[in-house]
Amino acid sequence: LPWYKGHYYIHRPKTIEPMGESKTDFQIFTELCYRLEKLDPSLKDLGKRYNPRADRSYWDNPDPVDEAYLDAWWKRVQEHQGVTMSWEEFKQRGVYKFILDQPHVAFREQIEDDEPFETPSGKIEIFSTVLAEITDWTKTQYGYPIPAIPKWIEPFEWMGHASVKEYPFHMVSPHPRWRTHSIFNNIPWLRETYQQEITLNASDARKLGIVTGDIVEVWNARGKVVVPAYVTERCMPGVVVLHEGVWMDRDRQGVDRAGNPDFLTKDEPSPAGAFAYNTILVNLKKTNLEHRPGWDSLATSRAYIFRRDA
Structure with missing residues (x-):
């Protein structure tokens, strides 16, 4: 299935x-x-x-x-x-x-047969009576207060956070096209096709003196990674992109030379149980620190060659 x-x-x-x-x-x-x-x-x-x-x-x-x-x-x-x-x-x-007797309809029993929902009231609850009755959140599975009615909650880190002065870039870590999480990262053909790189907006790169192919270090209070830069207009100013799943390569100081974003993410889950993979504040700059891409140093990413020649 x-x-x-x-x-x-x-x-x-x-x-x-x-x-x-x-x-x-x-x-x-x-x-x-x-x-x-x-x-x-x-x-x-x-x-x-x-x-x-x-x-x-x-x-x-x-x-x-x-x-x-x-x-x-x-x-x-x-x-x-x-x-x-x-x-x-x-x-x-x-x-x-599957061959179904009739089309699948969500909540058919509740709609047609008046079956109750699995809530205290038996109805769809916009206001959660269960959450409203909690007084000590330290004794719950959540750990943090959750409002009884849906509303915006300030994330652990975001561009409105005080630490943005020290870490001015919002980093997201989406899935790459050339791996399935960390699976297939050991395939040389795929590593040569698309290198692990950090994507940043051209205006931000200009201010930092960064061009495509430069090696940069990316850091926050949790860790530091070293990775090549890819400069483009297809990324919002103030946002950087570092794909998840690359295999780490730490030096003696704990710096990851392969560019794994897990060194920068917060380990603590949100109240509902999700991890903050896409709400990370970081800073970056050009660096002389060693980059270890995980394949033969003579191999150059096809993506880099294409962008350079274009």
Whole structure:
């Protein structure tokens, strides 16, 4: 299923054999259970109880067991959802979309059958009676007060904060196109195609004497990173962009030479549980500190060549 809910199944077959000594989580946990049996007599048959379809050979050859689990799961899908497609056909097609009796409508039960919502009043509450009754926020899961009615709350850091005098740039850290978070950062082709860089507005760069390709240091009270600059008009003045997910490379002083924004973000979550990835105040300047891009020093980013030649 896409994420934890969805209206279709996707078959994800193995594309290559595992490289080196890599194992799946299920293999590792199964083997740990068998080893724990020998350490503690009370854990008799733990391996078989944890993975009843397997024995110790699962460590070296998991495919038949994995296939058996998936085949059994598909039979449950057929039984509970009335699916007529066989497991073999599903593997061949690669996707199965649910056939619904009627279009999916959010809150259908509440709309058509007058079922109550899961709130104290049974209605959609603009004013939260639960939040309104809290007097000691230190004893809640939130940690900070949350207003009972939706309204703007001052972020931990923003351009109206007092620390903007020391850290005048608002940094955002979006997802890059050439990685999935930190996954694929070890692929040389992708690192050469797009280098990790900090994007800043041309007017800001002009004031700082920065041009595309210059190495800059970016810092705040939490940390410092070193990264090349990319100057453009497609970024708002006062805003800089540093993509998340690059693998760090710290020097002896704790400075990240690869440009990982996690060194600059606040570790504390917001009252609702989100982390402040896109509300970070920083400062930056040209630097002589070492930059370690994570690939051969002779490799030059294709993006940099394109921009230079253009």
